[in-house]
Amino acid sequence: DVKVTQSSRYLVKRTGEKVFLECVQDMDHENMFWYRQDPGLGLRLIYFSYDVKMKEKGDIPEGYSVSREKKERFSLILESASTNQTSMYLCASSLSQELTGANVLTFGAGSRLTVL
Amino acid sequence: GQNIDQPTEMTATEGAIVQINCTYQTSGFNGLFWYQQHAGEAPTFLSYNVLDGLEEKGRFSSFLSRSKGYSYLLLKELQMKDSASYLCAVSEAAGNKLTFGGGTRVLVKP
Numbered sequence: 001d002v003k004v005t006q007s008s009r010y011l012v013k014r015t016g017e018k019v020f021l022e023c024v025q026d027m028d029h030e031n032m033f034w035y036r037q038d039p040g041l042g043l044r045l046i047y048f049s050y051d052v053k054m055k056e057k058g059d060i061p062e063g064y065s066v067s068r069e070k071k072e073r074f075s076l077i078l079e080s081a082s083t084n085q086t087s088m089y090l091c092a093s094s095l096s097q098e099l100t101g102a103n104v105l106t107f108g109a110g111s112r113l114t115v116l
Numbered sequence: 117g118q119n120i121d122q123p124t125e126m127t128a129t130e131g132a133i134v135q136i137n138c139t140y141q142t143s144g145f146n147g148l149f150w151y152q153q154h155a156g157e158a159p160t161f162l163s164y165n166v167l168d169g170l171e172e173k174g175r176f177s178s179f180l181s182r183s184k185g186y187s188y189l190l191l192k193e194l195q196m197k198d199s200a201s202y203l204c205a206v207s208e209a210a211g212n213k214l215t216f217g218g219g220t221r222v223l224v225k226p
Contacts, residue, residue: 004158033213040124042203042218043159058213090158102147102166103207105214107158 003027004108006091012114019078021111023091030096032074033105034058034066036087043090049074050096081115088112120217122204127223128194136189136220138204149214150178150189151203159203163189191222199224 007022025032031050035043035058045058047066055066063085067075074093078085089112092105119141128134140148147166151159165171165180165187177190191198201221205214 035216040218043205043216045213045215048213059215102164103214104149104161104164105151105159107160109158 004091004093004106006089006108006111008111009109010112010114012116013081014116015082017081017115019081019113019115021076021078021089021091021113023074023076023093023108024072025074025093025106026072027093027095027106028071029093029106030071031094031103032068033092033094034064034074034076035090035092036060037090037110038087046076078113081113083115086113086115120204120206120215122202122217122220124218125221125223127225128191130194130196130224130226132194134191134194134222136191136202136204136222138187138189138217140185140187140204140206140217142185142206142208142215144208145182146207148178148180148187149205149207150187151205153201153203153219155200162202194224196224196226198222 004025033048034046037043044060049055049068065077088110090110091108094103094105122138150162153159163178170179175192180187201219203219204217
């Protein structure tokens, strides 16, 4: 069964701490995404990547950065966590749209981050 | 940018039919997706429409009208396990990212 695995299901951090959220997929997908999900706001795209070492800003990149050193791994970094970054973070991956014609996302189970 | 609207919450009775509407305004369009998300779980793919018309998959159907910027997800013969959030998402013409609506929480009552 294909999988997107997020390293931490629940995290509690303090304001100002550096936070790493890790995501690994075993499907050899080209595309990887980081979303955050908040009540009433739905899923909002933070960053995405089409290939190794490539990254593009999504709709809400401020306060975040990403790293994609290997095809299977996409990391989300909060350089200095703030309370407004308390949220559910969802990682997803998909095949290149040129190959499939439809970019169906496979999601991880999510990482719930609380910043105190 | 893209604007995607869907109702916040709907309630229906077991065995009934529920229709979840989604309207979108986009500068480009390359397909519309529906995902199901149970509480505390990852969203899972339900359907994809890129051409106008109805796509049927068992108890679930999805409809698209590109000229009206409108889609709906139809859930028939509702079961208790269908209680979940249903997410409408649109793919831009360029690139592979999806933009999601706020989600519709469906509560199925006995």
